[in-house]
């Protein structure tokens with residue numbers, strides 16, 4: 001019989017860590033949040049995620065589950081009494097998973113590239129971020145079918161995958177002096193982002209932009225002279 005002992009190993013600035021926290025909030029599951037230190041990983045983290053040694057890790061009744069989107073799907077499957085996070089239709093589920101993978105592998109990868117790139121390379125990354133947002137604007141139109149979220153009336157898998165990057169998107173806008181989510185080019189996403197950030201499941205775990213900006217400056221100073229991060 002499950003004890004329903006739920007822990008999340010995480011770090012407040014991590015977009016990936018927001019994902020299981022939002023999912024648990026949607027399901028109204030209480031959990032303990034254990035904040036990891038950036039320069040010294042806990043024994044619990046090293047034991048729970050020996051392959052990647054990364055956060056987030058969900059520990060459910062002493063069993064660790066790793067990788068943010070796998071954790072979100074696990075939460076949806078285990079706590080079935082709360083609102084569904086994955087679409088009920090198999091085709092819609094496949095589309096959500098497709099765009100969630102795109103967001104991580106292509107779009108956010110380009111945004112991260114901006115941190116250390118200069119000149120032409122920087123411009124290429126910026127173009128990729130903007131092109132990605134245009135694709136996601138189109139995907140929003142198709143997935144939401146005129147409703148508030150990618151998931152329809154409620155936050156779904158793709159909302160969580162993409163929405164978890166919104167605070168870093170705002171920081172990227174500030175650091176680079178550009179407007180990326182733009183009323184003229186991505187009107188659907190602008191309104192979606194407002195709704196997502198205001199949602200009760202998200203509000204308490206979304207980092208404040210100013211605090212994240214300070215953290216990103218600290219990170220940039222630390223990385224100076226060092227090779228770019230692996231992810």
Ligand SMILES: N[C@@H](CCC(=O)N[C@@H](CS)C(=O)NCC(=O)O)C(=O)O
Nearest residue numbers: 014015016054055056067068069231
């Ligand atoms: N694909 C992973 C990415 C997780 C990830 O990159 N976590 C970062 C924090 S944002 C981390 O733990 N970094 C520590 C390290 O690389 O040593 C997921 O979705 O969970």
